[in-house]
Amino acid sequence: MKLCEIYSRPGPVFSFEFFPPKTAKGDEGLSDEIAVLKTLHPAFCSVTYGAAGSTRAKTVELVDRIHRECGLEVMCHLTVVGQSKDEIRSVLKRLMELGIDNIIALGGDPPQGVVDWEPHPDGFHHSIELVREAVACRWFSIAVAGFPEVHPRAESRDFDLRYLKAKVDAGADVVITQLFFDNEDYYRYVDDVRKLGVSVPIVPGILPVLSVPQARRFTVLCGSRIPPRLEQVLSRVEDDDEGAVRLGIDYATEQCEGLLRFGVPGIHFYCLNKSRSVKAIFANLGL
Numbered sequence: 001m002k003l004c005e006i007y008s009r010p011g012p013v014f015s016f017e018f019f020p021p022k023t024a025k026g027d028e029g030l031s032d033e034i035a036v037l038k039t040l041h042p043a044f045c046s047v048t049y050g051a052a053g054s055t056r057a058k059t060v061e062l063v064d065r066i067h068r069e070c071g072l073e074v075m076c077h078l079t080v081v082g083q084s085k086d087e088i089r090s091v092l093k094r095l096m097e098l099g100i101d102n103i104i105a106l107g108g109d110p111p112q113g114v115v116d117w118e119p120h121p122d123g124f125h126h127s128i129e130l131v132r133e134a135v136a137c138r139w140f141s142i143a144v145a146g147f148p149e150v151h152p153r154a155e156s157r158d159f160d161l162r163y164l165k166a167k168v169d170a171g172a173d174v175v176i177t178q179l180f181f182d183n184e185d186y187y188r189y190v191d192d193v194r195k196l197g198v199s200v201p202i203v204p205g206i207l208p209v210l211s212v213p214q215a216r217r218f219t220v221l222c223g224s225r226i227p228p229r230l231e232q233v234l235s236r237v238e239d240d241d242e243g244a245v246r247l248g249i250d251y252a253t254e255q256c257e258g259l260l261r262f263g264v265p266g267i268h269f270y271c272l273n274k275s276r277s278v279k280a281i282f283a284n285l286g287l
Contacts, residue, residue: 001073002101002141004173006043007201013266014040014287015075015203018066018273019048020058029273034070036275040282043266044073046104056083060091064098075143076100078134079108080124088124088133096139104143104176105130105167128167135171144168146175146202148189152223165196174200176268179207179218181251182227183258201265206255208269208277209234209248211241249277253284260285 007013016037021027034045047063049056063076076095078088095103107127124130127144134140144167147160154160164175175193180186186204193202209215212234219226226234230251237243256267271278 001044002173003044003075003143004141006073007174007203007265012260012264013043013203014282015042015266015268016045016271016278017048017205017268018045018062018271020062021273026273033271033273033275034066034072036279037271038070038072040279040287042072044075044102046075046077046268049077049079049106049108056087056091060094060098063095063100067098067100073102074100075102075104077106078103078130079106080120080127080130081108082120082123084120084122085124085133086122088130092134092137092140096137101139102141102143103134104145105134105172106145128163128170131167131170131172141173142171143174143176144172146177146189146193147223148177148180148185149224161192161196164193165198168198168200172200175202177203177205178222178224179205179270180224181219181230181255182225183255183262186259187262203266203268204259204264205268205270206252206259208252208271208281209244210272210274210277211244212238215244215248245277249280249284252277253281256281256285 018030018034021030045066047059047066049059059076063074066072067074078091080088105127124133131142131144134142144164146164147154150157150160154163168175177186177189190202207218215226215234218224233247234244237247259267269278
């Protein structure tokens, strides 16, 4: 089922994001976690692509396996970084052959440690070009990323908002946001985007904290911030991963309660291949 159909149904849509494990043991563990999360009846799940397309083959393989063996709808991440146009077209063709209806078109991150990144000489430069390429296939329903706290490489907030509108105008059906820890950032973002005439669903992305160092690392990478209220409680579990998980469940539950009251079209959970926190959040929300 296509994203545009999924989000046209009544009620909030819940979805989960996974990443391709690096080892056979990780693959086995992810299968167990997906089996647990499947009991929560997600509308779809997504699979990340890795910096510079580094997990391209594994991503497509995992997307296919989840779709066939788990019977779940899947959204495949696809980025423009580090790949030629022909390589991207081959991935799109393979996804169509596998019957995958949905992608999220992303700019992507350069390899870790690369400062002076240059686009592939025969590649796309921006995610909007990938949106147009996918639209031309006349097959996919397309999501794009939104940044409530502004993309870290954007010229300005206004530029970032207008670029999002351009991606939607190019054919994107859904916006899924980067993680954020202050709902007010999301509410403001939705208001600003709607003023520009964007009417597609804007789905909040929620990260349940699993450890304090990890949360700090992610916010730096994403250009997000840790609000003072969260920082205060995180400092109490700096070296206590179990305490951080419990804190993450409670904080994300509170975020989700507020978002659902606001009337969000759904929530996309960055579950980091773990089921415990999301399962507990669902129980807290009475879902």
